[in-house]
Amino acid sequence: xxxxxxxxxxxxxGLQPEANLCATLARVEAAAARGAQIVCTQELFxxxxxxxxxxxxxxxxxxxxxxPTTAAFQAVAKKLGIVIVVSLFExxxxxxxxxxxxxxxxxxxxxxxxxxxxxxxxxxxxxxFYFTPGDTGFRAxxxxxxxxxxxxxxxxxxxxxxxxxALQGAEILFYPTAIGWHPSEKAALGARQHAAWETIQRSxxxxxxxxxxxxxxxxxxxxxxxxxLEFWGQSFVAGPQGELLAKAxxxxxxxxxxxxxxxxxxSVRTHWxxxxxxxxxxxxxxxxxxxx
Numbered sequence: 001x002x003x004x005x006x007x008x009x010x011x012x013x014g015l016q017p018e019a020n021l022c023a024t025l026a027r028v029e030a031a032a033a034r035g036a037q038i039v040c041t042q043e044l045f046x047x048x049x050x051x052x053x054x055x056x057x058x059x060x061x062x063x064x065x066x067x068p069t070t071a072a073f074q075a076v077a078k079k080l081g082i083v084i085v086v087s088l089f090e091x092x093x094x095x096x097x098x099x100x101x102x103x104x105x106x107x108x109x110x111x112x113x114x115x116x117x118x119x120x121x122x123x124x125x126x127x128x129f130y131f132t133p134g135d136t137g138f139r140a141x142x143x144x145x146x147x148x149x150x151x152x153x154x155x156x157x158x159x160x161x162x163x164x165x166a167l168q169g170a171e172i173l174f175y176p177t178a179i180g181w182h183p184s185e186k187a188a189l190g191a192r193q194h195a196a197w198e199t200i201q202r203s204x205x206x207x208x209x210x211x212x213x214x215x216x217x218x219x220x221x222x223x224x225x226x227x228x229l230e231f232w233g234q235s236f237v238a239g240p241q242g243e244l245l246a247k248a249x250x251x252x253x254x255x256x257x258x259x260x261x262x263x264x265x266x267s268v269r270t271h272w273x274x275x276x277x278x279x280x281x282x283x284x285x286x287x288x289x290x291x292x
Contacts, residue, residue, distance in 0.1 A: 001261055002261070002262040002263045003260070003262075003263075004038060004259070004262055005035045005038075005257055005260075006213055006256075006258045006259075007032070007034075007037075008215045009024060009027045009028070009040065010042065010215060010216060010248045010252075011253040013045055013049075013217060015047075020045060020046045020047065025073070027255055028073070028084060029080065031255050032082050036255075037082055037144075038143065038172070039082055040084075040215045042176055042215045042216060043153050043178040047089075048221045049221055049231075052125075052222070052223055053224035054126050054129040059091075061089050062089040062097050063088065063090070065090045065113055067088075070104070074109070074110060077104045079108075081106045083103070083144060085101055085150055086101065087101050088102060097130055097131055098131055099119070099130075099153075100113050100114065100115050100116070100134075101152055103143070105144055106144035112141055114138075114139055114150045114151070115135060116133075116151075116154070116155060117133055118155050119131050119133050120154045137164075139168065140170040147169045148173075149166065150176070152175065155175070157200055159203070162212075166210055166275075170208075171262050172262075175213065175215065176215050177216040179231065194232055194234065201236075202242040205242055206241060206272075208240075208274070209275070212238045213235075214236055216231060216232065216233055216234060216235050218232075218251055233249060233250045234247060234248060235247070241268060
């Protein structure tokens with residue numbers, strides 16, 4: 001049996017990137033001291049969620065990958081002997097930017113990156129203004145503590161993304177996330193919106209016989225004025241039968257430490273053989289936008 005402890009960093013984000021970086025590195029060290037072996041940040045943790053408006057000045061927050069932030073986390077990963085998933089605003093070239101996650105192994109090496117594939121464009125989530133859709137494809141990496149896949153926020157609604165990552169052997173799917181309520185909608189729609197978010201991700205764990213770890217931020221942010229967004233926190237880890245293994249609160253800053261048993265996945269997949277019974281000969285139409 002292979003027990004691995006996950007560390008999910010749920011917190012609010014201040015205005016200063018350097019302060020956010022230092023605070024997050026401190027959270028990583030604290031999580032490792034409590035036994036975390038794979039630690040994941042929330043989405044775009046270096047700043048408030050700037051995609052609430054279309055602001056050219058926000059492009060100054062981007063950096064190359066590899067770059068100074070990945071270097072800082074590589075040093076910490078090597079010192080502590082842990083794996084870290086780091087969410088970044090990547091400046092790939094002039095005028096070309098991505099929402100990117102870097103996967104750092106326990107020896108400090110940068111195993112690779114994943115660029116967010118599905119880019120939303122909704123009120124206060126104007127990500128298409130900033131991010132080019134990813135071109136890395138769906139990926140999984142063998143780390144010291146297990147084989148992991150990383151998807152980012154809006155990707156979490158797409159079963160195809162989870163499936164293609166799991167088919168590469170991912171034992172754990174990590175979802176760095178920044179999602180919240182429009183305060184004016186919360187009373188009428190908030191419970192359903194959150195339930196849908198949690199349910200779809202738990203279903204990925206069931207359908208693929210793997211663990212799912214979703215890492216969200218907390219706090220109210222209105223960098224563009226107006227009502228802003230109330231991030232709903234509630235980071236969680238689901239087991240391969242959809243069971244909630246741990247869940248953070250809706251408002252509190254927490255580091256969620258969750259042991260998962262990777263050795264159990266073979267038994268689950270043997271008893272619920274969804275991968276065995278897939279009719280891959282019948283799925284060609286998934287490559288079409290819509291069946292008219």
